[in-house]
Amino acid sequence: MSNTALLERPTAPARHLRAVTAPVATVPQPAPAAPAAAERNLPAGTAPRGFALYVGIDETKVEASGVSLGVLVEALRRTLAELAPTAETYATVALAPVGSGGRDVDVVRLALHEPSAIARTKQDEALDEDRAPGGVVVDISRKRVLIDSESAALTFKEFELLQYLVLREGRTIERTELVSSLWQGATDDEAPGERTIDVHVRRLRAKLGRYEDIVRTVRGIGYRFDRHADVSIRYGHGTPSPDRF
Known part of the structure; x- marks a missing residue:
């Protein structure tokens, strides 16, 4: 499917995901980790500059929900703009061969070259080769x-x-x-x-x-x-x- 076709396809009105400003249940919330403890897990000389959220869902499942990938992206962007107006965003689509097995989110992480997903795949391939399968x-x-x-x-x-x-x-x-x-x-x-x-x-x-x-x-x-x-x-x-x- 071309990018142009995706943009021209009719979609449902964008839904705005509202920010949650208060607890919605009485389940005790874990105490946030102290900044110093979190920083100790970071490689020396580095600092957080953002995050990546991998969303695993194909177009068929999205359309069954009455929306599209583009609508989901815009809804997330609107919510982020409300929570953190100075945040910059960038979105891309993950492509994978037809018939790729496994969980959608794992396929997405691999297609977008997420380091830990690639490392695990290389390890699995090395084990497969060591086994010399028939x-x-x-x-x-x-x-x-x-x-x-x-x-x-x-x-x-x-x-x-x-x-x-x-x-x-x-x-x-x-x-x-x-x-x-x-x-x-x-x-x-x-x-x-x-x-x-x-x-x-x-x-x-x-x-x-x-x-x-x-x-x-x-x-x-x-x-x-x-x-x-x-x-x-x-x-x-x-x-x-x-x-x-």
Whole structure:
């Protein structure tokens, strides 16, 4: 979805989140930490200059609530302006591959390169590699495929084909879409015919060996990838997210 389309889409009126100025329950409130204690946890020579609030929610869930991401951002900005008029704000959207698993907020932290999220992911990847897992590992971040812990000798176009299907898990992709998407910018003479896609798929399957069935044929339409117990996907650390609000 383009930034322009997002801005032009009708949205519900912005809701102003009112500041809470008094306790709303009788539950005892913990005593605030002393400034000196908080400062002791800061690296030497540093001082707080602001904070980041990671919000994990996709557009489908937002729309089900009758608002949009833009409306939420503006509501938070209005509330912050009331509480701290001199505060400066900056908002961006977190993009992640379709089908990324895990909690929304964890996906957001990783996509926006939050240091502790990246560190934890690198640690998990190192553990995965140490375990030398069997099956197929589609490593999106490193553009490689491991089969029973051995690197598969896929060509660039074969990897692109597998990646395209994996990122659209559960959806049948027509041959015409594969041609137009994987050979963007190619002239009519350079772009392959639909039957050439079948040749690429046959070669890809041959290299997948006993796991060739992870790329399914949908007769008369095209191909698809469904989640499989023998397949794990590594999405890496996300991509830089564009300004959106």
